Amino acid sequence: MRPLDPFMQSLGLKYPIFQGGMAWVADGRLAAAVSNAGGLGIIGAGHASGEVVEGEIKRARALTDRPFGVNVMLLSPHVDDVVKVILSAHDSITVVTTGAGDPSKYLPEFKAANIKVIPVVGSVALAKRMARVGADAVVAEGMESGGHIGKLTTMALVPQVVDAINIPVIAAGGIGDGRGLAAAFMLGAIGGQMGTRFLVATESKVHPTYKEAVLKAKDIDTMITGEFAGHPARVLKNPMAKRFVRLEKTEAAKADPDFSEVEEIGNGALRNAVLTGDRENGAYMAGQVAGMVRQAQPAAEILADVYQQATQLMGGV
Ligand SMILES: Cc1cc2nc3c(=O)[nH]c(=O)nc-3n(C[C@H](O)[C@H](O)[C@H](O)COP(=O)(O)O)c2cc1C
Structure with missing residues (x-):
């Protein structure tokens, strides 16, 4: 080297x-x-x-x-x-x-x-x-x-x-x-x-359920949230991420979109994932290489x- x-x-x-x-x-x-x-x-x-x-x-x-x-x-x-x-x-x-x-x-x-x-x-x-x-x-x-x-x-x-x-x-x-x-x-x-x-x-404090999701992820298991609401972020697909994107798409289709409710759901979602591992309300942020972290x-x-x-x-x- x-x-x-x-x-x-x-x-x-x-x-x-x-x-x-x-x-x-x-x-x-x-x-x-x-x-x-x-x-x-x-x-x-x-x-x-x-x-x-x-x-x-x-x-x-x-x-x-x-x-x-x-x-x-x-x-x-x-x-x-x-x-x-x-x-x-x-x-x-x-x-x-x-x-x-x-x-x-x-x-x-x-x-x-x-x-x-x-x-x-x-x-x-x-x-x-x-x-x-x-x-x-x-x-x-x-x-x-x-x-x-x-x-x-x-x-x-x-x-x-x-x-x-x-x-x-x-x-x-x-x-x-x-x-x-x-x-x-x-x-x-x-x-x-x-x-x-x-x-x-x-030494990472990430909750075991979140860690497990990273270790099990496949190449195509990440998605992008926040593309419509601003501040796009890459996360593992989970119930929270899917709900978030559904809501922001619905809002984006309106004549006068207001993303404040969607943002409210997103606030604290990473913290939730890291501390409690909650799949329903937590954002499991991770990159595409999660598929090779074993x-x-x-x-x-x-x-x-x-x-x-x-x-x-x-x-x-
Ligand atoms: C859970 C998570 C949280 C992150 N938070 C921040 C952050 O607060 N500030 C920042 O500059 N980058 C943040 N990043 C990006 C990382 O610092 C790093 O640049 C990125 O993860 C590198 O790409 P990789 O995930 O493919 O290794 C975050 C990444 C992850 C996975």
Whole structure:
């Protein structure tokens, strides 16, 4: 395998692999397990309050001396508080990734606090804007991924982003094993971010029923909710997801659609799935690679497996 890219080295990593910051899923324990093993663990702030995020940062710091990050969900009503918490814990935090939007407004403060900012982007336009405003790198995430998604696939998006900007690109969406990581390198990325495979990590707090659904999923078992109501997200098919799409389609067909009731059903659905495993009311967010996630393993084993397989495949590159 080629040596780690200097940017990955600057983050103090052993493996060029990020564990995606996943709302409700990626807590201080999972992030610390990934970081301890040499990847970049990322706490998912999601819609949690500043206080909760502060607790998870403290938890991660107590469990690891290695670098870790926090994902800031820009749609969260608590985003300003979460940013404040991160800035005051800047000694502990190496990286901030951002989801669902444009973090330009917060960039100068993060940079002044010596935190590397790596926005998640789903288009060349946003990638270019992020490079212009001084982001340190971007995660280019394709719509194969679990959670909120854009419109392009990883295969099409990553090389176009790589060609458009001159800061490092990390690929996300559809990386399930070492083949996916090797492919990310071939597309011009310096590493990969994985979410779905870490859902079933031993250290993940995801409810056993949800984990079981990921482990049993087939290739075609995900669907997209929220395409009509805005904020499309990839989830495993379950009663909740089907009901949600039925309702939003009915609403979309009206002359004057109002999605507030549908959104009400969606609110808290991921939290419900993660904490209670409820298939009727919970959103089992997961990516298309759920069909190849077959084993619950400790985070350290996942990282070592993925990296070893990629190394073997890239032996001559
Ligand atoms: C349950 C779940 C929750 C997620 N929550 C977030 C989030 O809050 N913010 C974010 O930027 N990305 C989020 N993601 C995306 C992941 O961080 C990661 O980029 C993605 O899962 C990678 O694609 P993969 O699922 O194919 O591995 C989430 C993904 C999942 C599966």
